Amino acid sequence: MRMKEEPTMTTPDTQTRRLPASQKYAFGIGAIGKDAICNLVGAFLMLYMTDTLGLSAAFAGVLLGAARIWDAVNDPMMGMIVDNTHTRYGKFRIWLIIGTLINSVFFILLFTTCGITDKGTLMVYVSVMYILYGMTYTIMDVPYWSWLPNLSSDPRERESISVVPRIFASIGGFLVCTFGLNLINYFNEMAGDQTVMQTQDNGQVLNISVTGFTYAAVAIVVLFIVCIGITCAVVKEKPTVGEGKAEKTSLKEAFAIIIKNDQLVAFIGLLLTFNLCTQILKAFAVYYFKEACGNAYLYSIFGYAIIAEMVGLFLFPKIAKNMEREKVYLLACALPVVGLVLLFALGYVAPSSTAGVIASCAFIFFGSGLSLGTTTCCIADVIDYGELKFGKRNESVTCSAQTFLMKAASAVAATLTGVGLDVIGYNPEASGAQSAGTIMGIRFLMFAVPIALAILSFLIYKTQYKLKGARLDQLTKDVNALHAKQGRK
16 A cells, blocks of 8 residues: 555655654754854843943843834744745745845844944944844744644654754753853954953953854854754755645734634743743843852853753653643643752852752753643644634744744843843942842842743643643544545645
8 A cells, every 4th residue: 555655754745654864853953053043142142232242231121122022023924924935945945044044144243343332333233233133033933943843743743853853952052051151252262352351259250252252153153054954955845836826824814813813822821931931040040150159150050951951852752652741841840940949049058069050950951841842742733723723724823923932032031131130230340249139139030030930831831721632632633634635645
Protein backbone atom coordinates (compact mmCIF):
# COMPACT_ATOMS: atom_id res chain seq x y z
CA MET A 1 0.00 0.00 0.00
CA ARG A 2 1.09 3.58 -0.55
CA MET A 3 1.38 4.42 3.15
CA LYS A 4 3.88 1.63 3.57
CA GLU A 5 5.87 2.85 0.58
CA GLU A 6 6.03 6.39 1.95
CA PRO A 7 6.45 6.02 5.73
CA THR A 8 7.99 9.42 6.36
CA MET A 9 6.81 12.93 5.83
CA THR A 10 8.77 15.11 3.40
CA THR A 11 6.33 17.97 2.84
CA PRO A 12 3.29 19.44 4.61
CA ASP A 13 1.09 17.31 2.33
CA THR A 14 1.86 14.33 4.56
CA GLN A 15 1.15 16.06 7.82
CA THR A 16 0.07 13.04 9.84
CA ARG A 17 3.36 11.18 9.32
CA ARG A 18 6.67 11.64 11.06
CA LEU A 19 8.89 14.56 10.13
CA PRO A 20 12.41 13.46 9.12
CA ALA A 21 14.99 14.21 11.81
CA SER A 22 17.06 16.32 9.39
CA GLN A 23 14.17 18.74 8.87
CA LYS A 24 13.16 18.71 12.53
CA TYR A 25 16.62 19.75 13.73
CA ALA A 26 17.25 22.11 10.81
CA PHE A 27 14.06 23.95 11.76
CA GLY A 28 15.22 24.12 15.37
CA ILE A 29 18.65 25.48 14.47
CA GLY A 30 17.02 28.65 13.15
CA ALA A 31 15.88 29.47 16.69
CA ILE A 32 19.47 29.73 17.96
CA GLY A 33 20.21 32.88 15.98
CA LYS A 34 16.80 34.54 16.36
CA ASP A 35 16.79 34.06 20.12
CA ALA A 36 20.39 35.22 20.43
CA ILE A 37 19.17 38.45 18.82
CA CYS A 38 16.19 38.97 21.12
CA ASN A 39 18.13 37.94 24.25
CA LEU A 40 20.79 40.60 23.72
CA VAL A 41 17.96 43.13 23.47
CA GLY A 42 15.97 41.67 26.35
CA ALA A 43 18.88 41.17 28.73
CA PHE A 44 21.22 44.06 27.94
CA LEU A 45 19.46 46.86 26.02
CA MET A 46 18.27 48.53 29.21
CA LEU A 47 21.78 48.37 30.69
CA TYR A 48 23.17 49.71 27.39
CA MET A 49 20.82 52.69 27.43
CA THR A 50 21.13 53.58 31.12
CA ASP A 51 24.75 52.81 31.98
CA THR A 52 26.52 52.96 28.59
CA LEU A 53 24.67 55.79 26.83
CA GLY A 54 23.71 57.64 30.02
CA LEU A 55 20.02 57.92 29.11
CA SER A 56 17.48 58.04 31.92
CA ALA A 57 15.95 54.74 33.05
CA ALA A 58 12.46 56.25 32.82
CA PHE A 59 12.99 57.25 29.17
CA ALA A 60 14.32 53.79 28.32
CA GLY A 61 11.39 52.08 30.00
CA VAL A 62 8.74 54.27 28.38
CA LEU A 63 10.35 53.85 24.94
CA LEU A 64 10.40 50.07 25.15
CA GLY A 65 6.77 49.99 26.28
CA ALA A 66 5.45 52.58 23.81
CA ALA A 67 7.01 50.79 20.84
CA ARG A 68 4.81 47.77 21.55
CA ILE A 69 1.65 49.82 20.95
CA TRP A 70 2.54 49.82 17.27
CA ASP A 71 3.14 46.07 17.43
CA ALA A 72 -0.52 45.59 18.36
CA VAL A 73 -1.22 46.51 14.73
CA ASN A 74 2.06 45.49 13.13
CA ASP A 75 2.09 41.84 14.26
CA PRO A 76 -1.44 40.83 13.12
CA MET A 77 -0.79 42.74 9.89
CA MET A 78 2.31 40.62 9.26
CA GLY A 79 0.32 37.49 10.02
CA MET A 80 -2.27 38.57 7.45
CA ILE A 81 0.46 39.23 4.86
CA VAL A 82 1.99 35.78 5.37
CA ASP A 83 -1.39 34.03 5.18
CA ASN A 84 -2.14 35.85 1.93
CA THR A 85 1.25 35.03 0.33
CA HIS A 86 1.13 32.59 -2.61
CA THR A 87 4.45 31.68 -4.25
CA ARG A 88 6.19 28.61 -5.65
CA TYR A 89 8.43 28.67 -2.56
CA GLY A 90 5.55 28.65 -0.08
CA LYS A 91 4.53 31.46 2.27
CA PHE A 92 6.85 31.05 5.26
CA ARG A 93 10.36 30.67 3.86
CA ILE A 94 10.32 33.81 1.69
CA TRP A 95 9.36 36.12 4.56
CA LEU A 96 11.77 34.40 6.92
CA ILE A 97 14.65 35.24 4.58
CA ILE A 98 13.53 38.83 3.98
CA GLY A 99 12.92 39.50 7.67
CA THR A 100 16.26 38.03 8.75
CA LEU A 101 18.31 40.20 6.40
CA ILE A 102 16.48 43.44 7.17
CA ASN A 103 16.37 42.83 10.92
CA SER A 104 20.12 42.16 10.99
CA VAL A 105 20.80 45.69 9.75
CA PHE A 106 18.63 47.47 12.32
CA PHE A 107 19.83 45.21 15.14
CA ILE A 108 23.42 46.35 14.57
CA LEU A 109 22.35 49.99 14.22
CA LEU A 110 20.49 49.75 17.54
CA PHE A 111 23.79 49.04 19.30
CA THR A 112 25.71 51.70 17.38
CA THR A 113 25.63 55.45 18.09
CA CYS A 114 26.96 56.53 14.66
CA GLY A 115 29.09 59.11 16.50
CA ILE A 116 26.10 60.91 18.04
CA THR A 117 26.96 62.48 21.40
CA ASP A 118 24.11 64.95 22.01
CA LYS A 119 21.70 63.31 24.48
CA GLY A 120 18.54 64.64 22.81
CA THR A 121 19.60 63.49 19.35
CA LEU A 122 20.73 60.18 20.78
CA MET A 123 17.29 59.64 22.34
CA VAL A 124 15.63 60.20 18.96
CA TYR A 125 18.12 57.91 17.19
CA VAL A 126 17.71 55.05 19.69
CA SER A 127 13.91 55.42 19.56
CA VAL A 128 13.80 55.14 15.76
CA MET A 129 16.23 52.22 15.66
CA TYR A 130 14.37 50.31 18.36
CA ILE A 131 11.01 50.69 16.60
CA LEU A 132 12.51 49.59 13.27
CA TYR A 133 14.24 46.68 15.00
CA GLY A 134 10.89 45.53 16.44
CA MET A 135 9.05 45.86 13.12
CA THR A 136 11.64 43.91 11.17
CA TYR A 137 11.91 41.23 13.86
CA THR A 138 8.18 40.64 13.33
CA ILE A 139 8.75 40.07 9.60
CA MET A 140 11.04 37.16 10.52
CA ASP A 141 9.45 35.82 13.72
CA VAL A 142 5.81 35.48 12.59
CA PRO A 143 6.54 33.17 9.63
CA TYR A 144 9.01 31.11 11.68
CA TRP A 145 6.53 30.15 14.39
CA SER A 146 3.66 29.94 11.89
CA TRP A 147 5.61 27.28 10.02
CA LEU A 148 5.84 25.02 13.08
CA PRO A 149 2.15 23.93 13.37
CA ASN A 150 2.21 22.96 9.68
CA LEU A 151 4.95 20.39 10.19
CA SER A 152 2.44 17.94 11.72
CA SER A 153 -1.23 17.74 12.68
CA ASP A 154 -0.80 14.92 15.22
CA PRO A 155 -0.73 16.14 18.88
CA ARG A 156 1.91 13.60 19.98
CA GLU A 157 4.13 14.36 17.01
CA ARG A 158 3.69 18.06 17.72
CA GLU A 159 4.86 17.53 21.29
CA SER A 160 8.00 15.89 19.90
CA ILE A 161 8.60 18.54 17.23
CA SER A 162 7.71 21.59 19.34
CA VAL A 163 10.45 21.09 21.90
CA VAL A 164 13.20 21.10 19.26
CA PRO A 165 13.09 24.81 18.30
CA ARG A 166 12.52 25.70 21.96
CA ILE A 167 15.63 23.78 23.01
CA PHE A 168 17.68 25.49 20.30
CA ALA A 169 16.16 28.84 21.30
CA SER A 170 17.33 28.16 24.85
CA ILE A 171 20.81 27.53 23.46
CA GLY A 172 20.73 30.98 21.86
CA GLY A 173 19.59 32.52 25.14
CA PHE A 174 22.19 30.53 27.06
CA LEU A 175 25.04 31.78 24.86
CA VAL A 176 24.04 35.43 25.18
CA CYS A 177 23.06 35.47 28.88
CA THR A 178 26.09 33.43 29.95
CA PHE A 179 28.82 34.98 27.81
CA GLY A 180 27.26 38.35 26.89
CA LEU A 181 28.98 40.53 29.47
CA ASN A 182 32.29 38.74 28.95
CA LEU A 183 31.98 39.12 25.17
CA ILE A 184 31.19 42.83 25.44
CA ASN A 185 34.09 43.30 27.86
CA TYR A 186 36.45 41.33 25.56
CA PHE A 187 35.57 43.33 22.45
CA ASN A 188 36.04 46.60 24.33
CA GLU A 189 39.48 45.50 25.54
CA MET A 190 40.38 44.36 22.03
CA ALA A 191 39.31 47.71 20.55
CA GLY A 192 40.84 49.75 23.39
CA ASP A 193 37.54 51.43 24.26
CA GLN A 194 37.50 52.28 27.99
CA THR A 195 34.81 54.95 27.91
CA VAL A 196 32.48 53.26 30.42
CA MET A 197 34.24 51.31 33.21
CA GLN A 198 32.51 50.09 36.41
CA THR A 199 34.35 48.54 39.38
CA GLN A 200 32.46 45.82 41.27
CA ASP A 201 32.57 45.14 45.03
CA ASN A 202 34.85 42.15 44.42
CA GLY A 203 37.36 44.33 42.55
CA GLN A 204 36.45 43.14 39.05
CA VAL A 205 36.10 45.83 36.38
CA LEU A 206 33.13 45.80 34.03
CA ASN A 207 33.78 47.47 30.66
CA ILE A 208 30.43 48.23 28.99
CA SER A 209 31.52 50.82 26.42
CA VAL A 210 29.65 51.19 23.11
CA THR A 211 32.23 49.42 20.92
CA GLY A 212 31.81 46.13 22.77
CA PHE A 213 28.04 46.17 22.24
CA THR A 214 28.46 46.94 18.52
CA TYR A 215 30.96 44.14 17.92
CA ALA A 216 28.83 41.70 19.93
CA ALA A 217 25.81 42.63 17.78
CA VAL A 218 27.80 41.96 14.59
CA ALA A 219 28.93 38.56 15.88
CA ILE A 220 25.36 37.61 16.77
CA VAL A 221 24.10 38.70 13.35
CA VAL A 222 26.55 36.33 11.65
CA LEU A 223 25.20 33.49 13.81
CA PHE A 224 21.63 34.62 13.06
CA ILE A 225 22.02 34.55 9.29
CA VAL A 226 23.82 31.19 9.24
CA CYS A 227 21.18 29.53 11.45
CA ILE A 228 18.18 30.84 9.52
CA GLY A 229 19.97 29.91 6.29
CA ILE A 230 20.15 26.28 7.43
CA THR A 231 16.43 26.27 8.26
CA CYS A 232 15.44 27.69 4.90
CA ALA A 233 17.74 25.37 2.95
CA VAL A 234 16.72 22.09 4.58
CA VAL A 235 13.09 22.30 5.74
CA LYS A 236 10.53 21.48 3.05
CA GLU A 237 7.54 23.66 2.34
CA LYS A 238 4.91 23.05 -0.30
CA PRO A 239 4.24 25.79 -2.89
CA THR A 240 1.25 28.02 -2.25
CA VAL A 241 0.78 28.94 -5.90
CA GLY A 242 -2.75 28.01 -6.86
CA GLU A 243 -4.16 29.02 -3.50
CA GLY A 244 -4.57 32.57 -4.74
CA LYS A 245 -8.25 32.03 -5.49
CA ALA A 246 -8.88 31.22 -1.85
CA GLU A 247 -10.55 33.91 0.21
CA LYS A 248 -7.97 36.31 1.57
CA THR A 249 -7.86 37.53 5.13
CA SER A 250 -8.36 41.26 5.68
CA LEU A 251 -6.83 43.21 8.55
CA LYS A 252 -10.28 43.54 10.14
CA GLU A 253 -10.75 39.77 9.93
CA ALA A 254 -7.28 39.23 11.37
CA PHE A 255 -8.20 41.18 14.51
CA ALA A 256 -11.57 39.38 14.69
CA ILE A 257 -9.82 36.00 14.54
CA ILE A 258 -7.75 36.98 17.57
CA ILE A 259 -10.50 38.63 19.62
CA LYS A 260 -13.33 36.15 18.93
CA ASN A 261 -11.29 33.00 19.50
CA ASP A 262 -11.98 32.43 23.20
CA GLN A 263 -9.24 29.83 23.54
CA LEU A 264 -6.73 32.12 21.87
CA VAL A 265 -7.67 34.83 24.38
CA ALA A 266 -7.13 32.36 27.24
CA PHE A 267 -3.82 31.29 25.69
CA ILE A 268 -2.79 34.94 25.44
CA GLY A 269 -3.50 35.38 29.15
CA LEU A 270 -1.51 32.39 30.37
CA LEU A 271 1.39 33.00 27.98
CA LEU A 272 1.60 36.73 28.70
CA THR A 273 1.65 36.27 32.47
CA PHE A 274 4.33 33.55 32.42
CA ASN A 275 6.47 35.47 29.93
CA LEU A 276 6.16 38.58 32.08
CA CYS A 277 7.37 36.50 35.01
CA THR A 278 10.54 35.37 33.23
CA GLN A 279 11.17 38.64 31.35
CA ILE A 280 10.92 40.80 34.49
CA LEU A 281 13.25 38.39 36.26
CA LYS A 282 15.80 38.60 33.43
CA ALA A 283 15.46 42.39 33.14
CA PHE A 284 16.20 42.99 36.83
CA ALA A 285 18.73 40.17 37.26
CA VAL A 286 21.72 42.09 35.91
CA TYR A 287 20.93 45.03 38.23
CA TYR A 288 20.25 42.68 41.16
CA PHE A 289 23.58 40.87 40.86
CA LYS A 290 25.47 44.08 40.12
CA GLU A 291 24.03 46.15 42.96
CA ALA A 292 22.47 43.85 45.59
CA CYS A 293 25.08 41.08 45.33
CA GLY A 294 28.02 43.27 44.31
CA ASN A 295 29.06 41.06 41.38
CA ALA A 296 27.65 41.64 37.89
CA TYR A 297 29.39 38.53 36.60
CA LEU A 298 27.01 36.38 38.66
CA TYR A 299 24.63 37.13 35.79
CA SER A 300 26.80 34.81 33.70
CA ILE A 301 26.23 32.08 36.27
CA PHE A 302 22.54 32.93 36.07
CA GLY A 303 22.87 32.34 32.31
CA TYR A 304 24.46 28.92 32.82
CA ALA A 305 21.28 27.82 34.59
CA ILE A 306 19.42 28.09 31.26
CA ILE A 307 20.79 24.60 30.68
CA ALA A 308 18.01 23.52 33.07
CA GLU A 309 15.51 25.05 30.62
CA MET A 310 16.91 22.86 27.85
CA VAL A 311 16.62 19.82 30.11
CA GLY A 312 13.00 20.74 30.87
CA LEU A 313 12.25 21.05 27.16
CA PHE A 314 14.04 17.79 26.37
CA LEU A 315 12.07 15.91 29.04
CA PHE A 316 8.76 17.60 28.23
CA PRO A 317 7.50 14.98 25.71
CA LYS A 318 8.19 12.16 28.18
CA ILE A 319 6.65 14.04 31.09
CA ALA A 320 3.60 15.04 29.00
CA LYS A 321 3.19 11.43 27.90
CA ASN A 322 2.85 10.26 31.50
CA MET A 323 1.14 13.26 33.06
CA GLU A 324 -1.89 15.37 32.17
CA ARG A 325 -0.98 18.72 30.63
CA GLU A 326 -2.64 20.62 33.44
CA LYS A 327 -0.36 18.90 35.96
CA VAL A 328 2.63 19.58 33.72
CA TYR A 329 1.75 23.28 33.65
CA LEU A 330 1.24 23.30 37.43
CA LEU A 331 4.79 21.99 37.74
CA ALA A 332 5.97 24.59 35.21
CA CYS A 333 4.56 27.45 37.31
CA ALA A 334 5.38 26.05 40.76
CA LEU A 335 9.09 25.40 40.18
CA PRO A 336 9.95 29.06 39.37
CA VAL A 337 8.18 30.13 42.57
CA VAL A 338 10.34 27.72 44.57
CA GLY A 339 13.49 28.92 42.81
CA LEU A 340 12.69 32.60 43.32
CA VAL A 341 12.02 32.13 47.05
CA LEU A 342 15.33 30.29 47.40
CA LEU A 343 17.26 32.94 45.43
CA PHE A 344 15.67 35.70 47.53
CA ALA A 345 16.75 34.01 50.78
CA LEU A 346 20.28 33.42 49.48
CA GLY A 347 20.55 37.13 48.69
CA TYR A 348 20.72 37.74 52.45
CA VAL A 349 22.68 34.74 53.72
CA ALA A 350 25.03 34.00 50.80
CA PRO A 351 24.73 36.73 48.11
CA SER A 352 27.88 35.67 46.23
CA SER A 353 27.23 31.92 46.31
CA THR A 354 27.72 30.51 42.82
CA ALA A 355 26.28 27.14 43.84
CA GLY A 356 23.24 28.87 45.37
CA VAL A 357 22.55 30.86 42.20
CA ILE A 358 22.85 27.73 40.05
CA ALA A 359 20.55 25.67 42.30
CA SER A 360 17.90 28.41 42.55
CA CYS A 361 17.92 29.13 38.84
CA ALA A 362 17.76 25.42 38.01
CA PHE A 363 14.26 25.35 39.56
CA ILE A 364 13.27 28.52 37.70
CA PHE A 365 14.50 27.49 34.27
CA PHE A 366 13.42 23.83 34.42
CA GLY A 367 9.92 25.13 35.03
CA SER A 368 10.35 27.60 32.18
CA GLY A 369 11.31 24.72 29.88
CA LEU A 370 8.12 22.83 30.76
CA SER A 371 6.11 26.01 30.17
CA LEU A 372 7.68 26.55 26.75
CA GLY A 373 6.92 22.98 25.73
CA THR A 374 3.33 23.22 26.91
CA THR A 375 2.55 26.58 25.31
CA THR A 376 4.17 25.64 21.98
CA CYS A 377 1.78 22.69 21.77
CA CYS A 378 -1.11 24.90 22.88
CA ILE A 379 -0.70 27.37 19.99
CA ALA A 380 -0.99 24.52 17.47
CA ASP A 381 -4.16 23.32 19.22
CA VAL A 382 -5.55 26.86 19.24
CA ILE A 383 -4.98 27.08 15.48
CA ASP A 384 -6.95 23.85 14.98
CA TYR A 385 -9.71 25.18 17.23
CA GLY A 386 -9.85 28.41 15.22
CA GLU A 387 -10.07 26.48 11.95
CA LEU A 388 -13.16 24.61 13.19
CA LYS A 389 -14.68 27.77 14.68
CA PHE A 390 -14.13 30.13 11.73
CA GLY A 391 -13.70 27.75 8.78
CA LYS A 392 -10.24 29.17 7.96
CA ARG A 393 -6.90 28.03 9.31
CA ASN A 394 -4.99 31.36 9.51
CA GLU A 395 -1.82 30.00 11.15
CA SER A 396 0.18 33.20 10.74
CA VAL A 397 -2.50 35.53 12.11
CA THR A 398 -2.87 33.32 15.18
CA CYS A 399 0.90 32.97 15.65
CA SER A 400 1.30 36.73 15.29
CA ALA A 401 -0.49 36.99 18.63
CA GLN A 402 2.27 34.86 20.15
CA THR A 403 4.96 37.03 18.55
CA PHE A 404 3.28 40.16 19.88
CA LEU A 405 3.01 38.63 23.34
CA MET A 406 6.71 37.76 23.47
CA LYS A 407 7.65 41.32 22.54
CA ALA A 408 4.93 42.79 24.77
CA ALA A 409 6.22 40.84 27.76
CA SER A 410 9.76 42.00 27.04
CA ALA A 411 8.58 45.59 26.64
CA VAL A 412 6.42 45.61 29.77
CA ALA A 413 9.35 44.14 31.69
CA ALA A 414 11.63 46.81 30.27
CA THR A 415 9.11 49.57 31.08
CA LEU A 416 8.72 48.29 34.62
CA THR A 417 12.50 48.04 34.91
CA GLY A 418 13.11 51.55 33.60
CA VAL A 419 10.34 53.30 35.49
CA GLY A 420 10.93 51.12 38.56
CA LEU A 421 14.63 51.92 38.66
CA ASP A 422 13.82 55.61 38.36
CA VAL A 423 11.22 55.45 41.15
CA ILE A 424 13.50 53.58 43.57
CA GLY A 425 16.31 56.06 42.92
CA TYR A 426 18.77 53.98 40.89
CA ASN A 427 21.87 56.02 39.99
CA PRO A 428 24.20 54.67 37.23
CA GLU A 429 26.96 56.93 38.54
CA ALA A 430 26.84 55.19 41.94
CA SER A 431 27.35 51.64 40.70
CA GLY A 432 28.06 49.41 43.70
CA ALA A 433 27.01 52.12 46.16
CA GLN A 434 23.22 52.37 45.81
CA SER A 435 21.11 53.37 48.80
CA ALA A 436 19.47 50.77 51.06
CA GLY A 437 16.05 51.83 49.74
CA THR A 438 17.17 51.29 46.14
CA ILE A 439 18.49 47.81 46.96
CA MET A 440 15.23 46.91 48.70
CA GLY A 441 13.27 48.16 45.67
CA ILE A 442 15.35 46.01 43.32
CA ARG A 443 14.71 42.96 45.52
CA PHE A 444 10.94 43.57 45.53
CA LEU A 445 10.67 44.01 41.76
CA MET A 446 13.00 41.08 41.10
CA PHE A 447 11.09 38.56 43.24
CA ALA A 448 7.58 39.57 44.38
CA VAL A 449 6.21 40.53 40.95
CA PRO A 450 7.43 37.40 39.06
CA ILE A 451 6.08 35.08 41.81
CA ALA A 452 2.62 36.66 41.57
CA LEU A 453 2.64 36.37 37.76
CA ALA A 454 3.64 32.67 37.80
CA ILE A 455 0.73 31.87 40.11
CA LEU A 456 -1.69 33.89 37.97
CA SER A 457 -0.56 32.09 34.80
CA PHE A 458 -1.49 28.68 36.23
CA LEU A 459 -4.87 29.94 37.45
CA ILE A 460 -5.68 31.15 33.92
CA TYR A 461 -4.64 27.77 32.47
CA LYS A 462 -6.75 25.88 34.98
CA THR A 463 -9.92 27.96 34.77
CA GLN A 464 -10.00 29.46 31.26
CA TYR A 465 -8.01 27.23 28.89
CA LYS A 466 -10.20 24.29 27.78
CA LEU A 467 -8.18 22.49 25.05
CA LYS A 468 -6.94 19.61 27.16
CA GLY A 469 -7.87 16.03 27.99
CA ALA A 470 -10.95 14.59 26.25
CA ARG A 471 -11.81 17.91 24.59
CA LEU A 472 -8.37 18.04 22.93
CA ASP A 473 -8.76 14.44 21.71
CA GLN A 474 -12.12 15.29 20.16
CA LEU A 475 -10.68 18.45 18.59
CA THR A 476 -7.95 16.41 16.91
CA LYS A 477 -10.50 13.93 15.50
CA ASP A 478 -12.72 16.73 14.19
CA VAL A 479 -9.82 18.56 12.50
CA ASN A 480 -8.50 15.38 10.87
CA ALA A 481 -12.02 14.57 9.66
CA LEU A 482 -12.34 18.08 8.22
CA HIS A 483 -9.01 17.76 6.41
CA ALA A 484 -9.99 14.34 5.04
CA LYS A 485 -13.24 15.81 3.77
CA GLN A 486 -11.32 18.63 2.08
CA GLY A 487 -9.03 16.11 0.41
CA ARG A 488 -5.90 16.86 2.46
CA LYS A 489 -3.53 13.98 3.21
